[in-house]
Amino acid sequence: MARRTAYHHGDLRKALVDTGLSMLEELGLEDLSLRKIAARVGVSHAAPEHHFPSLRHLLNALAVEGFGSFRQSMQSQMQAAPARPADQLRAALRGYLAFATAHPHLFRLMFNRNRLDWEDPVLGKAGEAARQVLKDICRPVADRLAIDTPEGRVSIEHLVWSQVHGYAHLMIDGKIEVDSACEATNSVPVPDLVDFLLPDEAG
Amino acid sequence: MARRTAYHHGDLRKALVDTGLSMLEELGLEDLSLRKIAARVGVSHAAPEHHFPSLRHLLNALAVEGFGSFRQSMQSQMQAAPARPADQLRAALRGYLAFATAHPHLFRLMFNRNRLDWEDPVLGKAGEAARQVLKDICRPVADRLAIDTPEGRVSIEHLVWSQVHGYAHLMIDGKIEVDSACEATNSVPVPDLVDFLLPDEAG
DNA sequence: GCTCCATCTTGTCACCGCCAAGATGAGGGT
DNA sequence: ACCCTCATCTTGGCGGTGACAAGATGGAGC
Incomplete structure (x- = not known):
């Protein structure tokens, strides 16, 4: 065949x-x-x-592929990190940013409202699966903050998501300079929102 | 003429x-x-x-015009708010998000690395002027947090900027549903990062 | 009144996504 | 073994795009 x-x-x-x-x-x-x-x-x-x-269908396929790698990028970082909520959260954010900087054009495409067909259930599932990783990682954070309402949890998730997402965009759009030390260690900077959310687990 | x-x-x-x-x-x-x-x-x-x-030159002109309105959107919200740092910060974020939701396509264009010519000093100045508004509003926040190093201030600015920026993108890309109550009051939701940065000024 | 040149028009090119019609050949039924 | 079907791929063409070339127009300064 x-x-x-x-x-x-x-x-x-x-x-x-x-x-x-x-x-x-x-x-x-x-x-x-x-x-x-x-x-x-x-x-x-x-x-x-x-x-x-149509071209739109091909772009959708590229985005679906991208969401798979995206999810993997976050999960592989999490598996290599300690189990503490703060470390897991930091690892997920590192995976988020690592993917965005490694595949900037694909990353932008994956969140493009105009060029993609978001009615396509395959794309919807792929995006949702990636989003679920962040959602899961935010739940222990909400528990630590004694937030137990659904709206509160969504609020925390939005807070964390929007922060990495904005950081990723500002990085790949050249608005934020990447720390040279991070480049030397082939690493990726992690926004320090975690310090404010979980100050007692700093480190 | x-x-x-x-x-x-x-x-x-x-x-x-x-x-x-x-x-x-x-x-x-x-x-x-x-x-x-x-x-x-x-x-x-x-x-x-x-x-x-070329088309690129026209898009640059559109973006320059956009950064002017963008800056105005933040400043008009700030002028209508109390002088307390938390209120001023919240107002600036409200202006940021109000512009993005009112002109989503222009907002995306203004941060587009590929379609715009960022070597154009006119565009550079326009973007820098808008960025300065956020920078100014972050300084009192850093002072409140007893952060007095340049790197610390930049870190706070990046934290705040990336959070609104990501929130704006997720909103206009349809990833975050806008609260219906906000639509009713013709208002715009403000991310609650401020609550974590300045908890004693909540409200 | 005359000239100059910024401004605008017409015409053309290669490239694009999309569509139509036809060529090809792998695989299944007999 | 043969043919037949149809998924797959090719060729050709359409309108639309940004960019470029060459020419028409007329306002402004002399």
Whole structure:
């Protein structure tokens, strides 16, 4: 099935997504085009149409792929961190920022309201799964702060989410300079909101 | 000079910027085009070129205009608020979010790294002026927290900025639902980071 | 009144996403 | 073994885009 003939590409759909992901980071969303991706894959300009009826569908597939890596980035940081709420929260934030700085164009695409079709349930699930990681990590924080109402928990989640999210955007948009020490250690700075939320666990 | 003849438009540059701003919110950045703007203004498709050598130059002009309104939005909220640091900070954040929700497409454009030319000093100054408002409002906060090092002040500024900025993005990207009570009072929710930064001034 | 040149128009190019129509060949049924 | 179906891919073309070139227009200064 995956054999390549002169006419039939082995797995064009996967090739388009993979090539699309690398060309996205290479060219940026503005200069990415279906025809360029098709050309690099080695098929005609209309070949992608059967797999992705429109560019929007391909971008959706890229975003779904992105949310998977995004979730993994947070979880791998959390697994390498101590179990204390503050450490787990810091680790998740580190994963959030690490993904954004590693794939800035993909990160922006994943939160783009105009270019993506958010009615697509596949994209919705992927985004929700990533969001769930943050939600879970915020619950112990709310417990520590003696917040036990649903609205209170949502409020904490929004507070934490908006802070990393804004930090990520300001970093990849060049508004906040990355600490040179972080670059040297190949690390990523973590916003110090945690210090205010959980001051007794500082460290 | 501002008289309109059959051939010479009175003030085409201003007309392009004004029409561009309204069409930006109307169509979104993706569907905005020089030719559409020119058509609505009533000139030929190549007329804008003399005033804006490329689309990028026009977008820069829109962003500069946007940063002016942005700054005004924050300052007008601050002038209507008590002089206490917490109230002033809350007011600035309210102005920040009010602008973002009122002009979501323009707001996104103003922080777009790819479509704007950030080497343009005019755009740089405009952005810096808006940023200065937040910087000024964060200084009393740092003083209250007994933070007196330059790095500490920058850290507080980044913390506050990233939180509103992320909140603004999540709102206009449809990730955070706006409280219906806020819509009823034609108001805008303010993130409760202030409660953690200045707990003794709550209210 | 005349000239100069900023301003605007017309025409064209390559590229884009999308659509239509046709070529190809893998896989299943007989 | 044969054919037939149809998913897959190609070629060709459409309107729209930003950028560029060359020419038309007319206001402003002499």
